[in-house]
Amino acid sequence: MKVSILGGGSEVGASCLHISMADTNLLIDAGMRMHGDELLPALGMLENLGSPEAMLVTHAHADHIGALPIVHSLFPSIPLYTTPPTADLMKIMMKDSYKIMEQRSRETSTLLPYTEEQVSSLLDSILLFPASGSLKVGNLQITSFRAGHILGAVMFLIEGEGEQLLVTGDLSFKAGRTIQGAQVPHDIQPDVVIMESTYGNRAHTDRNTEERRLAEHVAEVVAGGGFALIPAFALGRAQEVLLVLQDYMEKGLIPEFPIYVDGLVTPISRIYKNYPHFLKGPVAYRIRKNGDVFLTEGRCKAVHPKERDEILKGKPGCIVASSGMLTGGASSWYAQRLVSEEKNAIFITGYQDEESPGRKLLNLADGLENNLELNGTSFQVKCRIGKYGLSAHADANEMNRFIQTLNPTYTLLVHGDDDARSRMADLIDPRFHPVLVENGQSYPFEKRKSGIGITGKKYKVNEASMKLREKIGSLLLYQPENENILKLAVCTGTHPKTNLLICQTLKGKQLRISLGQVKETIGSWNQSIEILKQAAGEVFSFSRPFLEKINWSVLPDQTLSFKEIVETLQIKNMDDKLAAAIALQGLPNENRMEEQAGIIHYKLDQKVKRQLNDLELPIQGLKVNPAAAMETVRALFANHPRFIRCGVDDLGRGNERLTIYFDFPDAVSQSERNDLSDVIKNQTGWTVSFADSVRQDLLQTRLLDLLGNSIGSPSIHLHERNVAVAMPRPKDAETLILTFKEATGFDLQFKGEPLSASNDKNKELFQVSTSSIKLENNQALEEAKNWAEERGLAIYKTGVKQQIGQTIMEVHFISPEIAIQHGADLEELSYRIGMPVTYAKNPKQNEIIRLTLEAISKSWDIKKNPSIHIDKKLVAVKLASMPDENEQRETSEKVRRQTGYSLEVIV
Incomplete structure (x- = not known):
């Protein structure tokens, strides 16, 4: 077997592989570079490699098909196979690419790489890969597997004379909105895997989070009167974006706005619509039911180039246009006209080549560039710029797990920049022999003497290395050197020579830790780092809420591993597992033991279980900083x-x-x-x-507010919690004494009064000592009405009842707290009607709510009606945001005066 890299080896672009196996030659893909002087793969190598007997195409992106017209002109009789969707997509992609190259050659006075006739000849020669997914070429059997990525994308398994080779093409394992993720062939173990590594140096952010950010940010820009341009790869990414925006509208999560679709996005979306059986079930169902899900009538408008000026003069909306890197086409035209206005935005959703305008735009957002050059003209960028992770490529952890599943002898890394491929090579286990291939190089593999498979250095591992490898893909709770705290990292690989674990912190920093630093292995993690960062951040900053949910007493009095503890306690969530692991590190040393390399066991007894339940151990994060x-x-x-x-x-x-x-x-x-x-x-x-300390200076202020300037110098007795003022007892003394007591906790004493004078302030029955004529009940009720009107009192009801053998009038104020403030008035009523007077003990809740709503400004965004808390003497109101402090204070005072209740504002 010999693999030759004509292009796309140490780069993203111009992908082209020559495969020689079992005396049969194949050519897989022939793409173009998007920038630079050398657009084509090293096709000259074909002269010495042998004529291919067939050409295979993994998918229809330009970096995989752009050079096929030249290859076909060199080998016009050789069949070219691809899937039906890819064949249809190529017809659009190739013709559009030719138009762009033709325009570029005129602008740069350069020669076109091929002619329009060569494009037509290529498209006429395409053969469809059999529906069975299997094809025989020479001595080779070729099987296709779904690769995810875009519509029609496949991997190829090539087998012949005891050798197996898997070419992945571009991979995506996580299903997007349009197509399913890659089909993982678990029942093969190829000798060699040629795998892309576009994102070999990173982990993807959470897809749902990124989609929500994009939809909400587009809605913000449109609501502000601007246009949001999304330069999107016409094939794959644009269809995902269209579904995201429309789904968010249909669910009412963002307002309705027009979506303008321009460039190749329109015809490619129509091809997607023609292959519902290749799409995900929900999308296929909606296509069968509604006819389309991408270019929906009344929401998405397909724009002709002649209409572009009118679009920008019309209603603000979102523009989804090709190309995705702003290298030309519709997106570049729109960008030139939108980039210099602050109300507009350009949102990037995909990979950007280092030389592309899209990359320079992102650098500008990071402060690395000042101006953006588009089509030879420099523009000052004032618009909003955003980047969103909607990648259609696998990330580093997914590709690493894929290689572990396939268990190849050699792994050739292609389709990635130097950093991505290097990081990917470090991550892959050495026994899979990762190779960083180079363009223009051939890689021969000798067949074993048995005739089955190829020769390769056997990977020898010792027990220590195996223990290290078991940690790969796990979350590790570790203790950094010379620090007394616990931290979290994801184990991504091992370094066999030093017996160290290669890990990544939650902030993306790579580090190496020893097995001895690992305090516990929490478990595997297969979701985004963003979700993990949020969960871990909450636990590390405050573990108590998570630990209070755990009942440690159900554990047996035994020595158990962390895994056994988690299973017994039935802990499912990662944040709860993490909190439990942190808590166990608080056990005394005699209760923690390492029985096997890297595996900790915990000796549990009644004492430590009680300490865990009562949170009495030194556990990290039991309180916030x-x-x-x-x-x-x-x-x-x-x-x-x-x-x-x-x-x-x-x-x-x-x-x-x-x-x-x-x-x-x-x-x-x-x-x-x-x-x-x-x-x-x-x-x-x-x-x-x-604290017991009292603000004595504020006592004087409180007295002045309550009594005026006629109090002189008060005598403050801190120990007795009493204040005496040198002024005669006023008429409303009882109300003043009660108000002062409630506000300060101090008793108020007037000139010439003993301290006990205020002790009957809380009486509930008001009766004057001077006898008066007792009125008949109806007369008493009429007199009470006159009494309330004369004093401007809001009385809701009066009634006469028998209590303790005597006739008593009960007066209903809005609340008992307001009633108590009118003690002197109630005594006068008692004198006027000749009978004792009391007040109702239950507040008028509906009236309190009504007055509270009247007191609140209309500018306060009330989420629901106020709620009454009788035990706390307060009325609570929930708002969307906290109002102005002065306005809140004034409103609270008004509510207190009218109802006797405090106002509590909750956000």
Whole structure:
């Protein structure tokens, strides 16, 4: 077997492979480069490699088919095979590529690489790969497997005379919105795999997150009166983008706006529509039901070049146009006209060649460029620029697992830049012999003497290396050298010579750690790094909420591995597993033992299980950091009238606590303090204390606000929590005393009064000592009505009832808190009707809600009706955002005056 790399080896572009097996020659793909002077593969090598007996095409992207007209002109009688969708797509892609090259050759005064007649001759010669998926060429059997990536893309398994070779073409394992992911052939073990490595140096972000970002950002730009241009690869990416935007509209997640489709996107979308049986089930169903899902009537408009100016003068919308790298075509035309206005945007969704305008646009967004050159003209970029991960290529971890599944003797890495291929080679296990191929080179492989397979150096492993390899693909909880904290990393490979694990942090940094640094192996992870970062960030910053859900007492009194513990506790979620692993590291050393290399066992007994349940062990993340704790407290107390500040006290021996300071701590009841302590403990993990210090300066201010300037110099008795003022007892003394007590926790004493004078302030029955004529019940009720009108009191009901053998009038205020403020008035009513008076103990909840809504500004975005909390004497209202502080204070005071209830604003 001999594999020759004519192009696409150490680059993305001009892919072309010559395969010689079992005395049969094949040519797989012949693409073009998008930039530079050398657009074609090294086709001159074919003279010495032997004429191919057939040509195979993996898929219809230009970097895989662009040079086929030349190859076909060199070998016009040789059959060219590809799948039916690829054949149809090639007819559009080849003709469009020729037009672009023709225009470029005129602009640069260069020679076209081939003629229009050569393109037509090639397209007429295409043969369809058999529906059975198997083809015989010479002494070779060729089998196709779905490759994902785009419509019609396939891998080729080539077998002959005891040798097997798999050519992947471009791969995508995660199904997009249009097509299914690659078909993994589990029942083969090829001698050689030729695999793409476009994204060999990275892991993809979460697809759903990226789609949501794109849809929402496009909607923002259009809502702001601008156009959002999405330069998209016409084949594959554009169809994905069209489905994303329309699905988000149909679900009501973004507003409706027009989508303008230009360039090759339109005819290619129509070809996708013609192959519903190659598409994913939901898309195929919608095509059969509605006729189309890409160019839907009334939502997506296919634009003719003559209409472009009118589009930009019309209603703002989203433009999906080819080419995806802004190298020419419709997207370049639109970019020239949109790039210099701030209200517009250009959103990049795919791979960008280093020399492409799209790459330079991204560099500009990163501050690496100042101006963008399009079609020979420089433009100052003012529009919004965004990048979104909607890749149709496999990422590094997926390709590594793919190679492990295939178990080849050799792995040739093609179709990637130097960094991507190098990182991919480091990631792949050495026993699969990763090779960084070069353009223009041939790679021969000698057949074994048995005639089955090819020779290759046997990979010898020792037990230590095998233990290391078992960690690949797992999340590792490790302790960095010279640090006393735990961190998380993903094991991506091993380094057999040094017996170190090659890992990647959640921020993408590569590091090597020893097996001894690994504190626990959490398990495998196959989702995006972004999801893992969010879950791990929550656990590491505050593990308590996760640990409080775990009942450790159900574990037996045995020595168990982490895997056994997780299975017994039935822990499924990764964040809960991570929290459990962190907690187990808090066990005493005598309860942790390494029974096998790299596997920790935990000795569990009643004591440590109780300590785990009660969170009494030194567990990382049991409380948030001090800054976060104080920020939480400040947010919690944002509307508390008594709160002044909070701080962290060092109690020694590593113990800390939060201390909360009120201006008048006695005005905050013990039950409220207990509730607040519980809330803070739950939200931060911190123990709370409350300072006893009183703001004496504010006592004077409070008295002045309450009594005016006639109080003189008050006498403050801190120990007795009493303030005496040198002024005679006013008429509304009871109300003033109660108000002052509620606000400060201090008793208020007037000139010449003993301290006990205020002790009957909470009486619920009002009756004057001076006798008066008792009115008949109806007369009493009429008199109560006159009494309320004279004083401007809002009374909702009055009634006469028998209580403790006497007739009593009950007056209904909006709340008992308002009633208590009118003690003197109730005593006067008692004198006027000749009977005791009391007030209703239940608030008028509907009336409180009504008055609260009237008090709230219309600019407040209320999410739902206010809710009443009788036990806390407050009314809560939920808003979309926090209102102005002064406006909130004024509204709260108005609600308190009218209802007696405090106003709590929740966001």
